[in-house]
Amino acid sequence: MRKLSITKMFMLSLCLVMILSIIGGCSGNSSEPAASEQPSASPEATQPTADLGEIPASFKAGTYKAEADGKDGKVQVEVTLDAAQKITDIQVVSQNETAGIGVEAINKVKEEIIAGQTLAIDAVSGASESSTAILTAVEDALKQAGGNVEAFKSRTVAKAGEGKTEQLAADVVVVGAGASGVSAAVSAADKGAKVIIIEKTATIGGASNLSWAGKFYNSSAAVSSGLKISVEKEISDWIVNNHWRVDAAAIRQYVTKSGDTYDxxxxxxxKTTFINFAGEQLHMLPAYETRQDLLRAMLAESVEKKGGQVITETTAKKLITGSNGEVTGVVAEKADGTTLEITGKSIVMATGGYAANKEMVKEAFGFEGVNGGLGQNIGEGLEMSWAAGAKVPDNFGGQMLHQTLARATEKLKTQYEPFEASYPLMLSYLPNFMNVGSSGARFRDEAATLTAVAAANTSAFNGAYHYVIVSKSQIDALKAKGMNGVKAPSLPGMPPEFYATFAKQFTLENPWKDADKVFDSMVENGDGYKGSTIEELAENSGMDAAVFADAFSKYQEATKTGVDTEFGKAKDYLLPMGESGPYYAVIAEINNLGSVGGLLVNTQFQVLNDKRVPVKGLYAVGLESEGVLFNDTYVGNGVGIGYSFTSGRLGGEDAASSALGK
Known part of the structure; x- marks a missing residue:
């Protein structure tokens, strides 16, 4: 979604805008959230506590500090136990989890532990790592106190709703409350439909809460700013770039109607903010910490105001079908165990795909990298739809591979300031360094790193990770003159949120202080390798010694002659590696922001069966329907979020019109 062909001045000004927008957002919080942010304990955790058995002789009441790894860093707690071995208080001293997702999970689990006096608590959907972190930290505190840990772990609390069934009815039922689901629910309600929208997590907004910007073609803001694209050329190029294996009508619909979504x-x-991003029409989403509230307000003003319901922490289990195969509703389960049977005339699937299902992604696409999307997106929406007669698209498997990550980053952040901790990450975005696959073979012109989609897909095609090779002489140059020392053509094209915390230091001329120490720490942490010779580096990293030696020799020759006979890399990017070690291999991985497609839809967002005929009553919007736009993988820039809002807006209207007989 980002490119490097922008000026330093633009990037710095954009970064300043992003800093203002992400304070309190993706960077997490350094202390426990205010009480107003803390959700109440779920019903199953509010029942009277039972005796936890004999108190061990080793037990000592008091307050104990403990920590565990969350999704975005350490979660530190202080746990207080009384003389009866009861947990009376849990204070979250420090955490860096994502606001609106991980933070809510931590608070929810904390309250359930106290209310139920148990560690036998299910992880909050979509925030399993954050949930596990606080459970692990509290368990550690119990161990420090000499408490009966097994009693806390084995004590289960019955769910208040188990065995109960509730029946609800609406004109339109939307499954999933991300950008596309909320948009569908709101537009359907505005059409006059009674809408029920369910969401498996406690969070409204889904992946849009983590996204940066969307593309709304020829929006009023873009046109008034003097940037207008040729619709016909854009559509034509899009079709050709995807080898014609797309739905041309769906592409035309998005390109011609997404501008209206901005308004x-x-x-x-x-409110989104238009930016001319090196000639592309992108629109930055509102400040991170405001997004969920804004979407909730949209739902309140339309869905709820018009008699509908917004039901969170409720997971769809299966679709209800009629005698003729029509979809007539959905069966779901609430957090307290209550079964919901919700009937409707139109059912809209907006469950966000399956990128968090590692096995499913590997089988469909062969990808084994990082899931940078939401943990709750495991594909059950697709499974339910397929079971109801939906076709598995011929291009099923595409993913939104879109960023390069350095495995070392998070651990280094606990040892160094953000700028220093990001040294390995920044190198993975520069074309001046040798890139090799796990075997040691070079696999691309490293100028591919200058374009997000090219960087991601060339790497993923060669395995779960690749290595960025850095030599002593190059590190010395970085220490002396910063990225200018290695002739970086421009600043690394990382997403703005990656460098927002060190924007002032993010310059080409800023020397990389202690770079050698940082890379040594990377190796000590197990997130990279080092060798005094190339042979030793190959051995330590598991590369084939002969393969790597051959690749290294050819690359060294190219840096001397200025001619890359293997990949045609430009002379300006062929940086000499010196004649002596040590050498380092940075482990670089690709971030998958989400799966693409899984349900075949027409331009009314009706889901099609194997005969490409609509499954009556079933609709799909967002990522699950996006496969009509792309061939085998996502190659867009801002399209993911732009299409989610646009498909939701249009699909909701279509679903409502059908339900109301209009």
Whole structure:
């Protein structure tokens, strides 16, 4: 979604804008959230506590400090136990989890532990790592106190709703409350439909809460700013770039109607900001910490105000079908165990795909990298739809591979300031360094790192990770003159949120202080390798010694002659590696922001069966329907979030029109 062909001045000004927008957002919080942010304990955790058995002789009441690894860093707690071995208080001293997702999970689990006096608590959907972190930390505190840990872990609390069934009815039922689901629910309600929207997590907004910007073609803001694209050329190029294996009508619909989504969102209070991103029409989403509230307000003003319901922490289990195969509703389960049977005339699937299902992604696409999307997106929405007769698309498997990550980053952040901790990450975005696969073979012109999609897909095609090779002489140059020392053509094209915390230091001329120490720490942490010779580096990293030696020799020759006979890399990017070690191999991985497709839809967002005929009553919007736009993988820039809002807006209207007989 980002490119390097932008000026330093633009990037710095954009970064300043992003800093203002992400304070309190993706960077997490350094202390426990205010009480107003803490959700109440779920019903199953509010029942009277039972005796936890004999108190061990080793037990000592008091307050104990403990910590565990969360998704975005350490979660530190202080746990207080009384003389009866009861947990009376849990204070979250420090955490860096994502606001609105991990933070809510931590608070929810904390309250359930106290209310139920148990560690036998299910992870909060979509925030399993954050949930596990606080459970692990509290368990550690119990061990320090000499408490009966097994009693806490084995004590289960019955769910209040188990065995109960509730029946609800609506004109339109939306499954999933991300950008596409919320948009579908709101537009359907505005059409006059009674809408029920369910969401498996406690969070409204889904992946849009983590996204940066969307593309709304020829929006009023873009046109008034003097940037207008040729619709016909854009559509034509899009079709050709995807080898014609796309739905041309769906592409035309998005390109011609997404601009209206910009105005629609603004009118609803969800204001995006147009930016000319090196000639591309991108629209930055509102400040991270405001997004969920804005989407909740949209739902309140339309869905709830018009008699519908917004039901969170409720997971869809299966679709209800009629005698003729029509979809007539959905069966779901609430957090307290209650079964919901929700009937409707139109059912809209907006469950966000399956990128968090490692086995499913590997089988469909062969990808084994990082899931940078939401943990709750495991594909059950697709499974339910397929079971109801939906076709598995011929291009099933595409993913939104879109960023390069250095495995070393998070651990280094606990040892160094953010700028220093990001040294390995920044190198993975520069074309001046040798890139090799796990075997040691060079696999691309490293200028591919200058374009996000090219960087991601060339790497993923060669395995779960690749290595960025860095020599002593190159590190010395970085220490002396910063990225200018290695002739970086421009700043690394990382997403703005990656460098927002060190924007002032993020310059080409800033020397890389202690770079050698940072890379040594990377190796000590197990996130990279070092060798005094190339042979030793190959041995330590598991590369084939002969393969790597051959690749290294050819690359060294290219840096001397200025001619890359293997990949045609430009002379300006062929940086000499010196004649002596040590050498380092940085482990670089690709971030998968989400799966693409899984349900075949027409331009009314009706889901099609194996005969490409609509499954009556079933609709799909967002990522699950996006396969009509792309061939085998995502190659867009801002399209993911732009399409989610646009498909939701249009699909919701279509679902409502059908339900109301209009």
């Amino acid at each position: 629609w969102l603004n009118q609803k209070g969800y």
